[in-house]
Amino acid sequence: MSENMNNEVEPTRRDLGLEAVTSKPVVNDGPASFTTQLLGFWVTFRTMFKKVNTVSYPEVKEPTAPRFHGRHQLNRHPDGLEKCIGCELCAWACPADAIYVEGESNTEEHRMSPGERFGKVYQINYLRCIFCGLCIEACPTRALTMTNEYELADDSRSKLIFEKEDLLAPLRQGMLAPPHAMYPGMDDSNYYKGDVLGFHPSQETSSEVKHD
Amino acid sequence: MSTDVVDMITVIVDGFEISVPKGTLVIRAAEKLGIQIPRFCDHPLLDPVGACRQCLVDIEINGRAFPKPQASCTIPVEPGMIVKTQLTSPVAEKAQKGVMELLLINHPLDCPVCDKGGECPLQNQAMSTGRTESRFEGTKRTFEKPINISSQVLLDRERCVLCARCTRFSDQIAGDPFITLNERGALQQVGIYEKQPFESYFSGNVVQICPVGALTGASYRFHARPFDLVSTPSACEHCAAGCSMRTDVRRGKTLRRLAGDDTDVNEEWNCDKGRWAFKYVTAADRITQPMVRDASGELQVASWPEALAAAAAGLQDKRAAVLVGGRVTLEDAYGYSKFARVALGTNDIDFRSRITSDEERDFLASTVVDSAPSYRDIDRADSILLVGFEPEEESPIVFLRINRQVRKRSLKVTTIGTKLSIGAEKLKANFVCVAPGTEAQAVAAQELTDKSIILVGERASESAGTLSAVVALAQKSGAKLAWIPRRAGERGALNAGAIGNLLPGGRPVTDAAARVDVAAAWGVDSLPAAVGRSSSEIFAAVNTGTLDALVIGGIDPVDADKSHEAISAIKKAFVVSLEIRESAVTKLADVVLPVAAITEKSGTFVNWEGRGRNFEAAVVESLNRSDVRILTMISEKLGRSIALPTVSSAAKEFASLGKWDGAVSAFVPVAPANAPTLGATDALLTSWRRLLDAGSLQDGEENLAGTARQTVIVISPSRAQSIGVVTGDAVRVSNSHGAIVLPVLVEAGAIHDDAVWMPRNSRGSHILATLAVANGAVVTVVKD
Numbered sequence: 001m002s003e004n005m006n007n008e009v010e011p012t013r014r015d016l017g018l019e020a021v022t023s024k025p026v027v028n029d030g031p032a033s034f035t036t037q038l039l040g041f042w043v044t045f046r047t048m049f050k051k052v053n054t055v056s057y058p059e060v061k062e063p064t065a066p067r068f069h070g071r072h073q074l075n076r077h078p079d080g081l082e083k084c085i086g087c088e089l090c091a092w093a094c095p096a097d098a099i100y101v102e103g104e105s106n107t108e109e110h111r112m113s114p115g116e117r118f119g120k121v122y123q124i125n126y127l128r129c130i131f132c133g134l135c136i137e138a139c140p141t142r143a144l145t146m147t148n149e150y151e152l153a154d155d156s157r158s159k160l161i162f163e164k165e166d167l168l169a170p171l172r173q174g175m176l177a178p179p180h181a182m183y184p185g186m187d188d189s190n191y192y193k194g195d196v197l198g199f200h201p202s203q204e205t206s207s208e209v210k211h212d
Numbered sequence: 213m214s215t216d217v218v219d220m221i222t223v224i225v226d227g228f229e230i231s232v233p234k235g236t237l238v239i240r241a242a243e244k245l246g247i248q249i250p251r252f253c254d255h256p257l258l259d260p261v262g263a264c265r266q267c268l269v270d271i272e273i274n275g276r277a278f279p280k281p282q283a284s285c286t287i288p289v290e291p292g293m294i295v296k297t298q299l300t301s302p303v304a305e306k307a308q309k310g311v312m313e314l315l316l317i318n319h320p321l322d323c324p325v326c327d328k329g330g331e332c333p334l335q336n337q338a339m340s341t342g343r344t345e346s347r348f349e350g351t352k353r354t355f356e357k358p359i360n361i362s363s364q365v366l367l368d369r370e371r372c373v374l375c376a377r378c379t380r381f382s383d384q385i386a387g388d389p390f391i392t393l394n395e396r397g398a399l400q401q402v403g404i405y406e407k408q409p410f411e412s413y414f415s416g417n418v419v420q421i422c423p424v425g426a427l428t429g430a431s432y433r434f435h436a437r438p439f440d441l442v443s444t445p446s447a448c449e450h451c452a453a454g455c456s457m458r459t460d461v462r463r464g465k466t467l468r469r470l471a472g473d474d475t476d477v478n479e480e481w482n483c484d485k486g487r488w489a490f491k492y493v494t495a496a497d498r499i500t501q502p503m504v505r506d507a508s509g510e511l512q513v514a515s516w517p518e519a520l521a522a523a524a525a526g527l528q529d530k531r532a533a534v535l536v537g538g539r540v541t542l543e544d545a546y547g548y549s550k551f552a553r554v555a556l557g558t559n560d561i562d563f564r565s566r567i568t569s570d571e572e573r574d575f576l577a578s579t580v581v582d583s584a585p586s587y588r589d590i591d592r593a594d595s596i597l598l599v600g601f602e603p604e605e606e607s608p609i610v611f612l613r614i615n616r617q618v619r620k621r622s623l624k625v626t627t628i629g630t631k632l633s634i635g636a637e638k639l640k641a642n643f644v645c646v647a648p649g650t651e652a653q654a655v656a657a658q659e660l661t662d663k664s665i666i667l668v669g670e671r672a673s674e675s676a677g678t679l680s681a682v683v684a685l686a687q688k689s690g691a692k693l694a695w696i697p698r699r700a701g702e703r704g705a706l707n708a709g710a711i712g713n714l715l716p717g718g719r720p721v722t723d724a725a726a727r728v729d730v731a732a733a734w735g736v737d738s739l740p741a742a743v744g745r746s747s748s749e750i751f752a753a754v755n756t757g758t759l760d761a762l763v764i765g766g767i768d769p770v771d772a773d774k775s776h777e778a779i780s781a782i783k784k785a786f787v788v789s790l791e792i793r794e795s796a797v798t799k800l801a802d803v804v805l806p807v808a809a810i811t812e813k814s815g816t817f818v819n820w821e822g823r824g825r826n827f828e829a830a831v832v833e834s835l836n837r838s839d840v841r842i843l844t845m846i847s848e849k850l851g852r853s854i855a856l857p858t859v860s861s862a863a864k865e866f867a868s869l870g871k872w873d874g875a876v877s878a879f880v881p882v883a884p885a886n887a888p889t890l891g892a893t894d895a896l897l898t899s900w901r902r903l904l905d906a907g908s909l910q911d912g913e914e915n916l917a918g919t920a921r922q923t924v925i926v927i928s929p930s931r932a933q934s935i936g937v938v939t940g941d942a943v944r945v946s947n948s949h950g951a952i953v954l955p956v957l958v959e960a961g962a963i964h965d966d967a968v969w970m971p972r973n974s975r976g977s978h979i980l981a982t983l984a985v986a987n988g989a990v991v992t993v994v995k996d
Contacts, residue, residue: 086434087324102436104435105434115325
């Protein structure tokens, strides 16, 4: 074996079939003429009079395209209940395995979303996420959407695993922080149809009782 | 059975010829060719019903075609049959699509919230044979959801496709009236018997066989999706039936366990305890670090080298004994067995942490250790005799096996017991009612044939002479004899020689050739020759000062009678405890060493048949190690290594030892004890453990505990009359140790007039801890 290796010889140009390739020597005629050089600077000169594209980020921030895939958001129903039902379809769809979800049962005493189920744990690992948007396509309740926020750099790995409270949409006007009861007389299908437009005073007391 | 000649019938399915035994269903013949016909209601272990109509195929026999597609799950093959499935017949394909569309009309679009999503036959078949869009524009039928049919099973009637798998299971397999089909037509729904209590030890199986998400388990509800889970084939640690299982783990935590598929053992079923009792592994009182008792008497967390040194220092040159417990694997039991002989130089080892007798130990050594009865023997038996054994409570899969034969061919079952059990009633057993302690006479009076099988439980040891009578009956009639202990590790521990009169492989300690055999394999000069002490003798010897130290595996000191003696012995001796959780032993132990729980280790359980049930670790991230590894580390510190650093090395060494081929020790019969004299309010106590009770392996699973049977005292009508109580009244059962007050159930013909029955370890009835006796002892029964 070692003998064989020693007997190996360098392949010749003929072995490689290079003899048929004709080559031409490079001719260097010295520096180009002044006019030719001037012509080369024309592009630079012309650009000096054009509109500048550079943005002085981070002092100036340009809006993104309206459908830019930025940080995710977990939305709420108009009365403040969470839309996420912890079904894990987003985690299933995720090609990068960036999403971790654990579901839990809603109870009368502790209701986070309409219906039977809510997402107890919801994590997105932005070290893994490739912002492809398959998760928001998979979401059956439109709980998960993407915002235009793109400033996601940070200084540690753990900070880039976003928990549910980092992803939840803020409570807006007319919303009540869960846990609280569903809107009186409505069930989960009413929520999905959009019949609930804000919270009912009785829901407020239901949550106050709980917080005491 | 396999020797029976079977008629073969040749049929053509989709143009392929196949020969199958007569009586095979068309759907199964197609399966053999690898042709999958969609189905929901069909289940190989349940009677055909043809409820879902999803398996429609075109059939013609001898050139005459059925006018319409037929359900292939109800039609047995016939000679000259030509079957065309959806693959070759457009008619069958259209029929199946139509059925699927009809099934989906009332099925809610619940998949995102449904536990079955991702492993749902309906979801899969809707994708393969369904339409992409619904044509249904009406309002779907709705029901209130979900409803609890028990604390552990939830029913969502909207999702049900009325396949009747669950109701057929409850009727045909479990024999429990817990679930049925109510109403008819579009409103047909699964419901519970409202007037009968929900009582089934097998309800978890309906969750597993439901082809949609109509029946789901409360404990697993919403916790994971199939793609989150890492599944490991495993064996059940709860009883000696030896069920094959599947353990599903998400991020190091067991979320559910399912029945595995093993036709020779558990078929596809298991009991609710095996399915749901696994939270003890993650209980808050799990021991994760070694602990050593310091000078002030407090247990302090220590490093492994410190703890091992402390254990070795306490055991070095001391008279020590080993108590193994009935829940260790074969490999661990072998480790304990070798540790006692090699490291401690004693035969004082016993795996039996329950009420035992020397008669039982002789019986195990002479009759059980080299026997290999099997589930097939139950299938073939002409009659079954149960002695001191309640299959439904103590080995549920044996119960299912007998129940199937009772249902199929009216198998004759006779039970000799102190109380008629619910299980015996379901088996339509001939109940031979005896007073506690008089089982032997009843056994001797039985007539059996050489095709019969005697199933004797571990409680037979509680009544002197019973096992002798059983051995005599088996010899006289030629009937097969099987000993079925309650705990999963007992048969393995017996084979591994974790008992005073046997060395590994069933070698008698008293046989010099057997000792030489084992000593050579272990590389030691000699092994102790005297028969070792039994567990009760070990405790007594510690109390009298003839033993100094104990190495204790997974035992509970209140599992045997005279529990106060056991506890005082553990207090007195130097105790090294190998445990998974805090227990009565670890509270008193001098050195506590954490060991791996079942999901964290590999090993083998040997079931009552003597069949090895191997399993691998389900939670591989665990830092806990099996008992055998820790025993090896102690033995190295002692300077007499047992050299079994891994489970596989123990398994290998035990296998290389092989079975004993020499003479087994002869069984010496024991005479029954004389019946004690009873006063007016005196009764003989009798009891057994229920499947679902206060056992420590069921801790932390409230949904399971919710279906435990009611804790009651059972007495006969004449006793009820004499103490003036009726069913439901409170009755006090007492002796010099304590008293238990519980509601009474007066049952005619179910219990001997001299006896009083109560569950051995249920909530409110911890009789070994309270009364320190469990069977055959005299107690006072009065109205409270």
